Amino acid sequence: MIIEMVLLSALAGVAVLFALGVLLSKDNFYSSLFMSAALIFVASVYALFDLQPVFVLIVFIFVGAIGIVTVALAATYRSDPERQFSRLWALPVVITAFVIGFSIYSYNLLNPNVPSSVIEFELINFIPITEPITEYLVLILSLMSLVVLLLLSVLKMGVGGTEN
Amino acid sequence: MLAIDIMSASIIYVASFAILLMGYLAAISSKDVIRLLISLELMFGAVFMALIPLFSIALLANTAFGIAIITIFTSSGELLVLIAAIVTLDRQKKDIHTSAITIGGDRV
Numbered sequence: 001m002i003i004e005m006v007l008l009s010a011l012a013g014v015a016v017l018f019a020l021g022v023l024l025s026k027d028n029f030y031s032s033l034f035m036s037a038a039l040i041f042v043a044s045v046y047a048l049f050d051l052q053p054v055f056v057l058i059v060f061i062f063v064g065a066i067g068i069v070t071v072a073l074a075a076t077y078r079s080d081p082e083r084q085f086s087r088l089w090a091l092p093v094v095i096t097a098f099v100i101g102f103s104i105y106s107y108n109l110l111n112p113n114v115p116s117s118v119i120e121f122e123l124i125n126f127i128p129i130t131e132p133i134t135e136y137l138v139l140i141l142s143l144m145s146l147v148v149l150l151l152l153s154v155l156k157m158g159v160g161g162t163e164n
Numbered sequence: 165m166l167a168i169d170i171m172s173a174s175i176i177y178v179a180s181f182a183i184l185l186m187g188y189l190a191a192i193s194s195k196d197v198i199r200l201l202i203s204l205e206l207m208f209g210a211v212f213m214a215l216i217p218l219f220s221i222a223l224l225a226n227t228a229f230g231i232a233i234i235t236i237f238t239s240s241g242e243l244l245v246l247i248a249a250i251v252t253l254d255r256q257k258k259d260i261h262t263s264a265i266t267i268g269g270d271r272v
Contacts, residue, residue: 008172012179015213019186022206028198031190035202038183039209045176046212049168051219054232058212062205062236066243070205073247074198077260089192093185100181104174143237150241 008048015041028074036067168220176216184210196261197250201243208239 018038025031043058187207194200215235218228250260257264 005171005175009175012175012213015209016179016182016186019183019206019209022202023186023190023193028196028202031199031202035206035209038206039212042183042209042213045216049216049219051216053229054212054236057233057236062208062212062240066205066240066247069247070198070201070243073250074202077196077198077254089189093189097181097185100178104178108170143234146238146241150245 008045011041011045011048029078032071032074036063036071039063039067168217173217176213180210180213183213197253198260201246205243211235
């Protein structure tokens with residue numbers, strides 16, 4: 001259990017470090033590469049919990065398609081970005097981080113008798129074979145309608161761009 | 165198969181909050197839309213990470229998988245629309261800086 005906890009901390013920590021690289025990098029190209037790496041490590045946390053379908057979806061669809069298009073776009077429009085970050089944002093960020101950290105810390109102090117809920121993951125029967133597949137059909141239909149709506153909006157933007 | 169406890173959930177939520185914070189900071193510190201796109205993708209990554217503890221509840225496992233699928237496909241679609249908007253912005257304005265966008269929002 002300790003090894004898994006260390007592994008989870010390492011994966012989450014590396015993901016946060018790559019996210020920090022996105023923030024600190026001045027080049028959009030490297031920022032997009034760091035972003036893709038951070039998302040792959042987020043997906044690796046799913047793989048650590050034996051949720052391989054979500055890992056595949058994130059890595060192949062989100063990173064493999066959208067992330068690579070972003071990298072290509074950043075490489076095409078490669079320039080040093082200008083910053084407009086105000087240091088005044090640091091104060092609410094520090095306060096929020098302190099409140100969240102203290103709430104997590106105080107939960108264990110104030111609730112010492114609460115057992116750590118160890119519940120095994122279950123990912124079964126999402127696509128039932130013998131039963132009616134109504135939920136699965138509803139999901140597929142909603143995703144198809146979403147794709148049609150998105151394509152219509154993209155087509156409208158493309159037509160507007162060529163007319164002007 | 166690794167089970168989740170309060171400590172694991174805390175690590176996941178703290179990392180998710182940190183990644184979301186980086187995304188917010190990158191979004192508000194950027195002046196071009198490419199960096200905005202990158203920061204949005206980072207924020208969606210934080211959302212994906214925050215979904216993990218949902219899978220630990222046995223009754224919600226299938227629902228959580230459905231939520232994850234819908235989130236992944238919806239966010240991918242939104243980002244594709246943003247990419248198309250960036251290309252259109254470049255074709256119309258010959259500029260990808262956010263300062264080039266002068267129309268939009270409510271007028272008060």
